[in-house]
Amino acid sequence: MKIWTIIFVSFGLLGAAPSSSAQDVNLKYSGKPIYIQSEEIEDERKKDNWSGRLGIGLQIAPDFLGSSDHTLTGALDFKASYKDIIFIENNKIGSILYKKRLLRAGIIGRASLGRRNDLVLADLQGLRDVDEAFEVGIFAGTSLYKLFLSAEAYFDVSGVHNGANVEAEIGYTYEFNSKFTVSPILGAVWGSDDYMQTYFGVDDAAGTSFEPYKAGGGFYEMYAEVAMEHRLSKNWLVKGSMRFSDLVGSAAKSPIVRSDDGSTDQLSAFFAVVWLF
Amino acid sequence: MVSMMKITAIALALMSAVSVGADDSASAPDTPEMIELRVLSYNINGLPAPLKKGKKPHYARIAEVLKERRANGTQPHIVLIQEAFDGKSDIVAETTGYKYVLKGPGRKDESKRGDAHWVQKTRKAYASFSDPQKFMGSGLLILSDYPIIDARHKAFNSDECAGFDCMSNKSILLARIEVPGLGRPLDIVNSHFNSRRAAKAPKKAAFKAHSRQTNTLKWFLEKTHTGNPVIVAGDFNTKEERRYSYFKETIGFKDAGVECLDAVGRCSVGEGTRIEELLFKTNDKHFYADGDDVLVQPRRMERNFDEMLNGKPLSDHLGYEVVYSLLNE
Numbered sequence: 001m002k003i004w005t006i007i008f009v010s011f012g013l014l015g016a017a018p019s020s021s022a023q024d025v026n027l028k029y030s031g032k033p034i035y036i037q038s039e040e041i042e043d044e045r046k047k048d049n050w051s052g053r054l055g056i057g058l059q060i061a062p063d064f065l066g067s068s069d070h071t072l073t074g075a076l077d078f079k080a081s082y083k084d085i086i087f088i089e090n091n092k093i094g095s096i097l098y099k100k101r102l103l104r105a106g107i108i109g110r111a112s113l114g115r116r117n118d119l120v121l122a123d124l125q126g127l128r129d130v131d132e133a134f135e136v137g138i139f140a141g142t143s144l145y146k147l148f149l150s151a152e153a154y155f156d157v158s159g160v161h162n163g164a165n166v167e168a169e170i171g172y173t174y175e176f177n178s179k180f181t182v183s184p185i186l187g188a189v190w191g192s193d194d195y196m197q198t199y200f201g202v203d204d205a206a207g208t209s210f211e212p213y214k215a216g217g218g219f220y221e222m223y224a225e226v227a228m229e230h231r232l233s234k235n236w237l238v239k240g241s242m243r244f245s246d247l248v249g250s251a252a253k254s255p256i257v258r259s260d261d262g263s264t265d266q267l268s269a270f271f272a273v274v275w276l277f
Numbered sequence: 278m279v280s281m282m283k284i285t286a287i288a289l290a291l292m293s294a295v296s297v298g299a300d301d302s303a304s305a306p307d308t309p310e311m312i313e314l315r316v317l318s319y320n321i322n323g324l325p326a327p328l329k330k331g332k333k334p335h336y337a338r339i340a341e342v343l344k345e346r347r348a349n350g351t352q353p354h355i356v357l358i359q360e361a362f363d364g365k366s367d368i369v370a371e372t373t374g375y376k377y378v379l380k381g382p383g384r385k386d387e388s389k390r391g392d393a394h395w396v397q398k399t400r401k402a403y404a405s406f407s408d409p410q411k412f413m414g415s416g417l418l419i420l421s422d423y424p425i426i427d428a429r430h431k432a433f434n435s436d437e438c439a440g441f442d443c444m445s446n447k448s449i450l451l452a453r454i455e456v457p458g459l460g461r462p463l464d465i466v467n468s469h470f471n472s473r474r475a476a477k478a479p480k481k482a483a484f485k486a487h488s489r490q491t492n493t494l495k496w497f498l499e500k501t502h503t504g505n506p507v508i509v510a511g512d513f514n515t516k517e518e519r520r521y522s523y524f525k526e527t528i529g530f531k532d533a534g535v536e537c538l539d540a541v542g543r544c545s546v547g548e549g550t551r552i553e554e555l556l557f558k559t560n561d562k563h564f565y566a567d568g569d570d571v572l573v574q575p576r577r578m579e580r581n582f583d584e585m586l587n588g589k590p591l592s593d594h595l596g597y598e599v600v601y602s603l604l605n606e
Binding site for chain 2: 041094096102106143144175177227229239274276
């Protein structure tokens with residue numbers, strides 16, 4: 001700082017300042033203020049085009065929808081998303097076509113596991129196989145702070161059940177600390193007549209131990225799930241989830257579900273170590 | 278013996294003091310000139326209903342105080358307001374005689390990057406809502422007696438917030454102000470940083486968000502740097518020591534409170550103002566940096582707006598007013 005400046009500042013502050021505020025301000029201004037628009041400064045932070053996760057773990061799930069037997073298997077958890085528009089997530093593929101503050105919606109497709117006799121051994125012998133189905137549909141998701149809701153509607157395009165299926169769920173994320181989150185989730189699943197008949201009906205009782213049964217459309221599954229994440233580092237986490245489902249409506253009355261090999265109580269769980277990319 | 282240089286300096290300083298403000302359209306003076314500038318920063322706690330109700334009389338009283346001060350010629354020349362979320366608080370900006378008003382970003386002027394800290398990485402792909410969900414604007418206002426010749430803002434990205442604070446579009450707001458007599462414009466920056474306990478977020482997440490906001494402010498200041506003197510004031514939520522240390526170190530500006538109290542005899546503190554409320558027992562702060570050819574000095578500071586209305590304080594914050602001296606080199 002120049003010596004002159006120091007002198008000016010010192011003397012100005014000590015002696016001259018009290019009289020120095022007489023600036024030309026329009027004290028009588030009484031109109032509405034003039035509103036000024038500001039311009040945004042954008043930062044150059046880039047977002048990766050690709051993001052996703054790859055998890056390896058274990059899962060336990062019913063052998064088929066309505067089964068009382070559960071099997072423990074190794075499982076993968078995979079998601080890849082391109083520009084937050086196109087995603088592949090386990091058995092689903094979709095595209096987010098509408099993105100707003102409170103709503104995301106788009107198209108979605110999924111491959112659904114079927115029910116084959118070689119998988120369930122002789123328990124359901126005589127019932128027709130149900131192949132893996134490919135379904136397409138729409139989804140919508142909304143979120144309000146830590147509360148989230150989503151719904152997916154699917155229509156069969158593979159000729160397996162020729163019906164429709166709708167899933168809806170609501171959840172809330174609790175943060176116990178900056179690394180550990182727990183989300184309790186409640187959900188319900190609805191199936192059309194054709195869908196229900198394929199998975200819970202008995203068309204031809206010949207050769208089976210089941211009575212013929214016509215399953216009607218409606219809500220058939222209510223579930224409660226707890227999903228947990230524990231962050232290990234920026235790119236690693238462990239996740240766990242446990243879902244208890246109760247089969248209701250015509251699904252609960254199905255002879256398949258009511259048989260010794262079936263149950264209205266369905267338990268599934270998943271645990272994995274996940275790498276985020 | 279008094280040297281000739283000192284005599285000249287005194288004479289020039291006195292002359293400049295008398296001549297300041299004679300003509301606000303005057304171009305930069307040839308001689309050093311002292312300009313007094315009163316800057317108030319005030320978080321008016323203007324949360325909208327149903328979060329807060331019955332605040333209208335409080336806003337009206339704040340406006341009244343500013344009007345009374347204007348009538349006495351002692352009004353702050355520049356007022357930086359935080360938490361003006363409630364539409365009813367517009368009375369402060371619209372009836373107090375300030376000719377120029379700069380509003381901070383609204384709810385829709387949001388940045389669009391980053392996941393909020395609570396986003397579950399393993400939920401459904403489309404349900405993670407990485408875009409910010411703002412329900413309120415920035416709540417920032419800058420009122421000025423002097424022309425605002427340029428204005429810039431930056432809304433914090435959505436991974437730069439924690440907890441409930443993520444619901445508002447917290448931002449940095451800059452007004453470039455043409456102060457009469459000052460050789461170059463003055464940059465005034467207003468901001469409101471992430472709260473600590475009130476955010477109801479995990480401590481680590483809240484600290485991380487605050488640190489990121491500090492980094493963004495540093496980036497913003499570098500981006501808008503033109504050699505103008507800069508005053509950065511607002512509710513920085515820096516009462517926590519580690520937050521303050523990181524903020525101060527990163528920004529590199531002088532803390533007006535510290536500088537004033539160090540400048541014994543050259544800076545005074547208002548009656549009733551407690552020293553700790555200028556320093557660390559406050560989230561409201563003033564920081565400043567000299568311009569290339571303008572020196573900034575705090576000359577007087579006070580915490581004001583401490584009156585009660587119907588048994589309640591006007592806000593949950595006090596006003597923080599600093600009288601600066603600006604000197605053209």
